[in-house]
Every structure is written in C-alpha cells, then in structure tokens.
Amino acid sequence: NAxxxxxxxxxxxxxxxxxxxxxxxxxxxxxxxxxRQDPGMGLRLIHYSVGEGTTAKGEVPDxxxxxxxxxxNFLLGLESAxxxxxxxxxxASTRQYNSPLHFGNGTRLTxx
Amino acid sequence: xxxxxxxxSTLSVQxxxxxVIKCTYSDSASNYFPWYKQELxxxxxxxxxxxxxxxxxxxxxxxxxxxKTAKHFSLHITETQPEDSAVYFCAASREGGSEKLVxxxxxxxxxxx
Numbered sequence: 382n383a384x385x386x387x388x389x390x391x392x393x394x395x396x397x398x399x400x401x402x403x404x405x406x407x408x409x410x411x412x413x414x415x416x417r418q419d420p421g422m423g424l425r426l427i428h429y430s431v432g433e434g435t436t437a438k439g440e441v442p443d444x445x446x447x448x449x450x451x452x453x454n455f456l457l458g459l460e461s462a463x464x465x466x467x468x469x470x471x472x473a474s475t476r477q478y479n480s481p482l483h484f485g486n487g488t489r490l491t492x493x
Numbered sequence: 494x495x496x497x498x499x500x501x502s503t504l505s506v507q508x509x510x511x512x513v514i515k516c517t518y519s520d521s522a523s524n525y526f527p528w529y530k531q532e533l534x535x536x537x538x539x540x541x542x543x544x545x546x547x548x549x550x551x552x553x554x555x556x557x558x559x560x561k562t563a564k565h566f567s568l569h570i571t572e573t574q575p576e577d578s579a580v581y582f583c584a585a586s587r588e589g590g591s592e593k594l595v596x597x598x599x600x601x602x603x604x605x606x
Contacts, residue, residue: 385536421502423582423598424537471536479525479586482594484536 383407387472387485394462394492402457402488404472412475413455414439414482415447417468424471430455462492495520497585499597507605512573514600516583517565523585526559526566531580531599540581541568573604 385406394400404413415427426439428447436447444466446458455474459466469489473482496519506512518526524545529537543550543557543566550557554573559566566585570577580601586594 421598423499423596425596426594473536479588479594481527481539481542482529482537484529484538486534486536 385472385474385483385485387470387488389488390486391489392491394459394490396463396492398462399458399460400462400490401459402470402472402490404455404457404474404485406453406455406472406474406483408474408476408483409452410474410476410483411452412478413449414473414475415445415455415457416471416473417441418471418487419468427457427470462490464492466490467492495523495585495587495593495595497583497595497597499583499600501600502598503601503603505603505605506573508573508575510573512570512577512602512604514568514581514583514602515565516567516585516597517563518585518595519564520585520587521561521564522587524588525586525594526557527584527594528557528568529582529584529596531582533579537582570602573602575604575606578602578604 388403414429416424430449433452448456469487471487472485499516527542530540531537554571556569580599583597
C-alpha cells in the first residue's frame with residue numbers, strides 16, 4: 382500500500398517550458414488536491430477534485446491546469462513555466478471532506 | 494474568507510520540556526481543526542485533529558485545546574524528544590469540503606538533546 386505517490390521528485394525547467402506532475406493514490410479516495418509550499422507561506426491550494434472527471438480552482442490556480450481522468454490519478458500541468466512557479470508541490474487525497482489529508486512526499490520544481 | 498495565524502514561527506526546547514504552538518482563526522463558522530507534522534523532505538502528516546464540539550483532545554504526549562469564544566486553538570507536546578523536531582502546521586475549515594481548509598504558515602520546532 383503505497384498511499385500517495387508523486388512523480389517526479391525533482392525537476393528543473395527553463396522559463397517557458399511545460400511539464401506535468403503526476404499524483405497517484407491507491408486508497409480509493411474521492412478527493413484529491415494540489416498544493417504549493419513556499420518558505421514562510423504555508424500550504425496554498427492550487428486546484429482540487431471531488432471525484433473522477435471533476436476539477437475546481439483553489440486559492441492560487443493561475444498558470445496551472447489539472448485533469449482527473451481516472452479516480453486514482455490527478456495531474457498538474459504547467460503550460461509555460463515561470464520563475465514564480467519555483468516551489469515544492471504536494472498532492473493530497475482524502476476519503477471525504479474534513480477527513481485527514483494524506484500527502485505525497487512532494488515534487489521540488491525549480492524554474493530558471 | 495478564513496485566515497489562520499500561527500505562532501511562534503520557530504521554537505527551540507530542551508529534550509523533556511513541553512512545547513506549545515498557538516493558532517488563531519477568523520471564521521467563527523470553522524469547525525474542524527487539524528494539526529500536521531512535516532519532517533524534512535516529506536509531506537505533512539496528520540498528528541491530531543479536533544472538532545468544534547470538543548474542547549480538548551489527547552493522544553499520548555500530544556494534546557490540542559480549542560477555545561471557540563476566543564477563536565484560538567493550541568497544540569501541546571509534553572516530554573519532547575529529538576524525533577519531535579519538525580515543522581508543524583495548524584489548519585481550520587468549515588463544513589463544505591477540505592478545499593476550504595486554510596493552513597497556518599508553520600512552526601519549526603527544534604528539540605535539543
């Protein structure tokens with residue numbers, strides 16, 4: 382039982398490049414989330430999904446897109462990376478609202 | 494919207510001492526208050542949570558207290574150990590979904606042997 386798995390663990394992009402971060406969970410959770418963590422800023426919600434085929438915007442959605450084609454996977458895309466998107470990205474899932482979030486170990490992204 | 498303030502931002506204690514981290518929230522409708530521990534290089538992990546119908550909850554060396562009137566809640570760690578060293582986040586949300594969960598900015602706790 383792996384829980385929440387994020388790939389890749391590290392990535393360096395040049396400004397303007399695109400990439401996709403993959404999140405996979407094996408707990409059959411309905412809800413999935415993408416957060417970014419910046420020094421001194423805590424965790425900020427980018428996008429979330431309340432079930433397969435659904436997505437919604439969080440607090441800081443600009444510059445990101447997401448897809449949830451399968452229940453177990455939640456993809457975060459950066460179409461044209463900017464240095465302001467340098468951050469650590471965390472995926473999380475939960476069984477139902479206001480239940481414990483299960484986090485992956487993060488993806489550290491640097492945009493130069 | 495909800496705003497969560499967390500203090501202190503850093504905390505250093507001697508092994509065996511107690512540690513207290515405090516959070517205040519702004520939305521009186523918030524009713525779920527989890528605490529997460531984040532070790533270096535890992536994702537946050539829930540250590541304890543409390544709902545607004547309860548004033549205090551304990552789990553071994555960890556306790557959380559909630560004062561709804563004052564809109565603040567606190568994490569208490571007793572008999573601290575070096576493995577308690579981590580970043581701790583408080584959060585608050587109201588009914589309607591975890592997407593409403595708002596995190597504090599974190600407290601870096603260092604337990605000195």
